[in-house]
Amino acid sequence: MHEMIKLSKRLQQIADLVSAQARIADIGSDHALLPVYLLQSGKCPSAIAGELNTGPFQAAKKQVAEAGLTKKIEVRQGDGLAVLAPGEADTVTIAGMGGSLMADILEAGRQAGKLVGVRELVLQPNVGEEIVRKWLVQHGYVLQDEMILEEDGRIYEVLHALHEQYSPSAITNEGVYQASFLEIPAMTEAAKQEWLYRMGPYLLRRPSDWLHNKWQHEHGKLERICRQLGQSDLAESREKEAQLRGEMKGIEEVLTCLRTAKPSSS
Incomplete structure (x- = not known):
């Protein structure tokens, strides 16, 4: 009997959101911990683990072999969604990289037809x-x-999305990003919507200590940058400082609005 993989809190949260019986492709799979766990737990029937770098690619192959899952998990080396053929996966998971790179990977994959059927x-x-x-x-x-969630002193966000063809009719992007629940009279609807994109539409509707902590920390970071800019005589520095102060004001307004809503912890 192979030993069951134990996931970190962050990877466990991702695993919990994957739909049962989905064929999964884990991109940037590192040691293939997530695919191995999803197969071992019986949640998913098959998986593709994609990894660009040779070290993690070899580590993933080793992990899969040790779990006795080489027939059900294919480890492939390649860049992003290039490891996938159209129609091979129902679910794609990507974790542990910056949002800009993640969006680039998704877009390159979409343009190459790799997201067909996902x-x-x-x-x-x-x-x-x-x-x-x-x-x-x-x-x-x-x-x-x-x-x-918080793990080892870092705060992580996990997003779960379905293609609109498979999304329940009650859940639409228009509804998700409807910002009127933020009662901030001084802020336009467009500005409020921008904060939904930045802070998370569901996270704002269900405010938690972690969300407050994350954005208080961000506010502190902006405050430090503004103090440094304040020491400069350049016009560009004045401009940048004014922009950042506007951002700080937005964070303050949203967090104050959330405090008047019912607090909850997660």
Whole structure:
């Protein structure tokens, strides 16, 4: 009997969001921990683990072999979704990279037809989550839920999206990004919607300590940059500082609005 893989909190959250019986492709799979777990737990029937770099690619192959799953998990070396043939996967998971790179991988894959038949995306960007949220909306994927969690002193967000063909009729991008629940009189609807992209439409509707902590930290970071800019006489520095102060004001307004909503922890 092969030993059951134990996932980190972050990978476990991704695994929990994958639909049962989906054929999964895990892109940037590293040690193939997620595919191995999904097969071992009986949640998924087959998987493709894609990895660009030779070290992690070899490690993934070793992990799959040790789990006795070489017939059910294919480990492939290649860049992003290039490892996939159209129609091979129902679900694509990508985790542990910046949002900008993640959106580039998704877009290159989409243009090459690799997302044909992919119903579900479970994505965990380390930064730049709004870039991923905007890509999803632009290409017909609808967020179903978002999770936020803390592990080893870092806060992570996990996004779960379905292609609009498979999204329940009650869940549409228009509804998800409807920002009127943020009661901030001084802010336009367009500005509020922008904060939904940045902070997460589900996370804002279900405010948690982690969300507050993340954005308080971001606010502190902007404050430090503004102090440095304040020491410069350049006109560009004044301009940049004014822009960042506007951003800080937005964070303050959203967090204040959330505090008046019912607090919850996750």
